[in-house]
Amino acid sequence: MRRLFFITAAGLALLGAGVAVAHDSHGNAVQALSATFTAATGSNVSSQSCTGSDNVTYTTTRGRWTGTATGDPTLTGNATLDAELLVNSAGDGTVTGRIRIDGAEHTSATFAGVVSGGTHIAGLAEGRGSAPWNRLIANVSADWSSTGGFTNGKLGGGTAGGNAVAVTSGGCRPAKAPKPEEINLKGAVTVGTGTVTVAGVTCSVPSNLLPAVQKLQNGDRVEARCTSSSGTNTLVRINGHAEHGGDHH
Secondary structure, three states, rough: OOOOOOEOOOOHHHHEEEEEEEEEEEEEEEEOOOOHHHHHHEEEEEEEEEEEEOOOOEEEEEEEEEEEEEOHHOOOOOEEEEEEEEEOOOOOOEEEEEEEOOOOOOOEEEEEEEEOOOOOOEEEEEEEEOOOOOEEEEEEEEEEOOOOOOEEEEEOOOOOOOOOEEEEOOOOOOOOOOOOEEEEEEEEEEEEEEEEOOOOOOEEEEEHHHHHHOOOOOOOEEEEEEEEEEEEEEEEEEEEEEEOOOOOO
């Protein structure tokens, strides 16, 4: 029997609120709080697509987005979101990740939710503040795009419940990028402009290996290793014995 999981951004009884819970030996104290955030500056953002057995195209986007959060003092400061989003061709899917807010206080929370139409997320965040006994539970929502990151974000403060999606088997995983092949070479070297040629194979020289290559002369005996990817050979290591005297690494 195929298992069916429902993910909903309704946030249970927390709709419209962010709640901080402090634990101690006398029980729990609860305080309502909220913040808005924008994290529009992306780094290491990548997207991959594939077609599932249901003939639907799925796109996975991963990355880090940074910005600021403003609101309750415990939720004010620089904001960093690490997130992974999986959506179908209609833009509906799931989002998981972590949000960190660093200011006068430090708050870190994981979140999971639903992506609607490829442009809006809504879900639930749970984490802790600077004091180890502080626990945060909050509805989270934001507008999102792969180029613009997270905008109009809210932690609590009237966050909408959002939609729900069913996650079943039958999707797909994007193919992993192939690892570059390695080529081991031995013989006389020919030094070019930004290249070396050994045993008939030419490899480009990265900047960190230029000092070593510049010490070589044509005809020096070397052992070299290059990687080959998408038709491009790149030098990763070279050990040489100069016929005119000296060793090069």
